Amino acid sequence: DFRPDDVHDEYQKTADWLRSQTKHRPQVAIICGSGLGMLADALKCQDSFAYSDIPGFPQSTVQGHAGRLVFGELKGKTCVCMQGRFHMYEGHSLCKTTFPVRVFKLLGVKTLIVTNAAGSLADGLQPGDIMIIKDHVNFPGLVGLNPLSGPNDDKFGPRFPAMSDCYNKDLRCLAMEIAKQMGVASLVQEGVYAMVGGPNFESIAEAKLLHQLGVDAVGMSTAPEVVVATHCGLRVFGLSLITNKVVKSYEDSDSVNHEGVLEVGRLRSQTVQQLVTELISRMDINNNSTNNTV
Ligand SMILES: O=P(O)(O)O[C@H]1O[C@H](CO)[C@@H](O)[C@H]1O
Numbered sequence: 454d455f456r457p458d459d460v461h462d463e464y465q466k467t468a469d470w471l472r473s474q475t476k477h478r479p480q481v482a483i484i485c486g487s488g489l490g491m492l493a494d495a496l497k498c499q500d501s502f503a504y505s506d507i508p509g510f511p512q513s514t515v516q517g518h519a520g521r522l523v524f525g526e527l528k529g530k531t532c533v534c535m536q537g538r539f540h541m542y543e544g545h546s547l548c549k550t551t552f553p554v555r556v557f558k559l560l561g562v563k564t565l566i567v568t569n570a571a572g573s574l575a576d577g578l579q580p581g582d583i584m585i586i587k588d589h590v591n592f593p594g595l596v597g598l599n600p601l602s603g604p605n606d607d608k609f610g611p612r613f614p615a616m617s618d619c620y621n622k623d624l625r626c627l628a629m630e631i632a633k634q635m636g637v638a639s640l641v642q643e644g645v646y647a648m649v650g651g652p653n654f655e656s657i658a659e660a661k662l663l664h665q666l667g668v669d670a671v672g673m674s675t676a677p678e679v680v681v682a683t684h685c686g687l688r689v690f691g692l693s694l695i696t697n698k699v700v701k702s703y704e705d706s707d708s709v710n711h712e713g714v715l716e717v718g719r720l721r722s723q724t725v726q727q728l729v730t731e732l733i734s735r736m737d738i739n740n741n742s743t744n745n746t747v
């Protein structure tokens with residue numbers, strides 16, 4: 454039998470353990486995408502934990518995802534940063550892939566920043582560009598693969614949470630303003646992210662379909678984390694680093710690979726880090742308007 458109270462205890466145990474190991478009390482959580490682990494480097498006064506040492510935490514298995522949880526201070530805000538996320542294709546249940554998000558909620562986090570590496574379908578998005586996520590298509594979710602499936606845990610949020618404003622508009626505007634001030638506005642635009650299950654990259658027919666549906670960038674993560682975060686009332690900001698163009702023509706001889714994805718992450722690491730750091734520095738931590746606050 455599935456008993457929400459027991460499951461809630463699992464999140465609580467992990468949160469209690471982390472509280473006993475660090476004095477940091479984070480207000481902001483950051484999830485680093487493939488090749489974007491350096492986002493944690495900006496944190497001062499770090500306390501870091503290998504996932505393998507944290508009770509209840511899943512393990513990272515993907516290259517470019519170090520598997521470390523880093524706490525620290527950034528421009529006057531206390532942050533916790535996941536150097537490495539969990540993907541459905543690694544064999545984790547969606548509950549496991551999103552486990553840290555609820556732990557963050559219990560730790561007192563108010564804002565979640567999700568980052569990922571993604572392939573572009575939109576003609577205007579080139580490798581190296583940054584897409585501020587305006588909305589998502591959660592393909593696994595549409596067919597019932599949803600971390601919120603099963604009995605609802607009312608302690609976290611409502612049975613039927615709204616997803617119509619899950620990427621906070623104020624933070625999107627602020628990020629765009631920061632990009633302009635950094636002189637990188639030409640690299641940054643808003644768009645729609647689609648999550649597919651992976652681990653294979655898209656076939657050409659799949660790429661054409663996604664393009665026709667109006668998807669701007671595609672990846673194999675993020676949407677479940679955002680669903681769980683929105684369910685429990687966290688404010689969310691998301692960005693995709695475009696690491697490759699998705700091949701959508703039979704005449705195109707390009708092909709994508711994970712090494713290339715990580716390489717673009719390395720090349721753009723400084724810009725992404727500066728944008729995220731500035732966003733955290735300037736965000737109002739007490740303004741947390743979401744639909745699903747409990
Ligand atoms: O979404 P993140 O974790 O950034 O990683 C992306 O990059 C990997 C493929 O190269 C996939 O895991 C895809 O989801």
Ligand code: HPA
Binds near residue numbers: 573654673697698714
């Ligand atoms: O082209 C892609 N497709 C899916 N996931 C990805 N992650 C990075 N690039 C891609």
